[in-house]
Amino acid sequence: MNWYEKLNQYFPIEEMKSREHMEALLKEKGDIYHKDEGPHHVVMYVETDDFLFVDYVFVSRDARGQGLGHKIINKLKAKQKPIILEVEPVDYEDSDSEKRLRFYKREGFEHAQSIGYRRRSLATNEVNQMEILYWSPSDEAEEVIQRKIYEGMKKTYESIHTYRDKEFYGRSYQDVDEVLTYEQKNNTENILDNL
DSSP: OOHHHHHHHHSOGGGOOOHHHHHHHHHHSTTTEEEEEETTEEEEEEEOSSOEEEEEEEEOGGGTTTTHHHHHHHHHHTTOSOEEEEEOOOOTTOHHHHHHHHHHHHTTOEEOTTEEEEEEOTTTOOEEEEEEEEEOSSOOOHHHHHHHHHHHHHHHIIIIITTTHHHHHSSOOOOHHHHEEEOTTOOOOOTTTTO
16 A cells, blocks of 8 residues: 555545655655655655644554654654644544543644634535644744744645646635634644543
């Protein structure tokens, strides 16, 4: 099974980019969009001067519980840049969603409660809410870090998620300002607190 098939079997349709989209990113934006692949994992990520954005992380069922996910995250942390990723809210009918959140909490990720993310899927036409998690190597104030994470998400959405979207999907994703919101004093529940 190739890298795209692994991702496509694991991630829900509303979260998956098309194969053509991802191959174009690797070819045309290869200076910032990267693939790290091994026999038991696939990681697709963005690296800029200011941050890393993890687009997809897949670890095969055979390798889970053996520390591979930890090694992948540590390899990214070694770059000493904030790491941003999108996760689904906990779905109690999907045990993997809670396991993923527990994993990221153990790895020191925080919930960016100030950032709202609601995007209409071009595949299903349903609005999906995602949560933003981050890890930061700096000890800056939380509101400063979350503002930087928000700016990184905007850049990622505009340059990666919506890259040539009309060409690949026949229509365009929503404008970034419709999808991402930032509220400094957000009272949203921290999704990592109850894990």
